[in-house]
Amino acid sequence: MKLAVFDFDSTLMDGETIDFLAKPLGLEEKVASITEKAMAGELDFFESLIERVSLLKGLPYSKAVEICKDLPLMPGAYELVAELKKRDYKVVCFSGGFRIGTSPAKEKLCLDADFSNVLHEREGILTGLVGGDMMFGYSKGDMIQRLQNILGITRENTLVCGDGANDLSMFAHADTRIAFCARDVLKKEANIIIDEKDLTKILEKI
Structure with missing residues (x-):
């Protein structure tokens, strides 16, 4: 058995979930600017997440769910996951984003699990608060070690x-490290770099 762990936003999914959620509030550009700085390593991930989610306060939860159920998957996502499963990989998604986005994608792609955060709502309205497993810069590294221990999978048999x-922490625990259309801060730690929006390119490299 082997383990493949994928980020969700701009990796399995073509875009950033929180940008899609901010659009009906007219805050897409403001949120996207913060997201970009966080992904480049210029902002603390936890602080940037709290700041961005606070801007979603007032959005109807039903609207958020509707937006997230049909997020655009990255070209090649279906083919990649199906082939990895044929190669005896457990395929998992880690996201600093939200379960209302990752869970529909998990079902569509037949992933083995998704780990992400939960947007807090009260009386059907987003409160601007968030909680979950993936809120810190170290969260993905912490979770991948837990999965490796539970499944008995070594770093040699782990692909990220x-x-x-915020993907750097999981890169520290895998021998196959893929930077997909990535920021320079992650490319420096990768041993496979793909700059084309086609996830099937990964299959040519592993």
């Missing part, structure tokens, strides 16, 4: 793929 600074 992401695009931003």
Whole structure:
């Protein structure tokens, strides 16, 4: 058995979930600017997440769910996951984003698990608060070690793929490290770099 862990936003999914959520509030550009700085490693991930989610306060939860159920998957996502499963990989998604986005994608792609955060809502309205497993810069590294221990999978049999600074912590625990259309801060730690928006390119490299 082997383990493949993928980031969600701008990796398995073509875009940033929180940018899609900010659009109906007219805050897409403001949120996207903060996201970009966080992914480049210029901002603390936790602080940037708290700041961005606070801007979603007042959005109807039903609207957020509707937006997230049909987020655009990255070209090649279906083919990649299916082939990795044929090669005996457990395929998992880690996201600093939100479960209302990762769970529909998990079902569509037949992933083995998704780990992400939860947007707090009260009386059907987002409060601007968030909680979950993936809120810190170190969260992905912490979770991948837990999965490796539970499944008995070594770093030699672990593949990770992401695009931003909050993926660095999981890169420390895998021998196959893929930077996919990534920021320079992550490319420096990768041993496979793909700059084309086509996830099937990964299959040519592993």
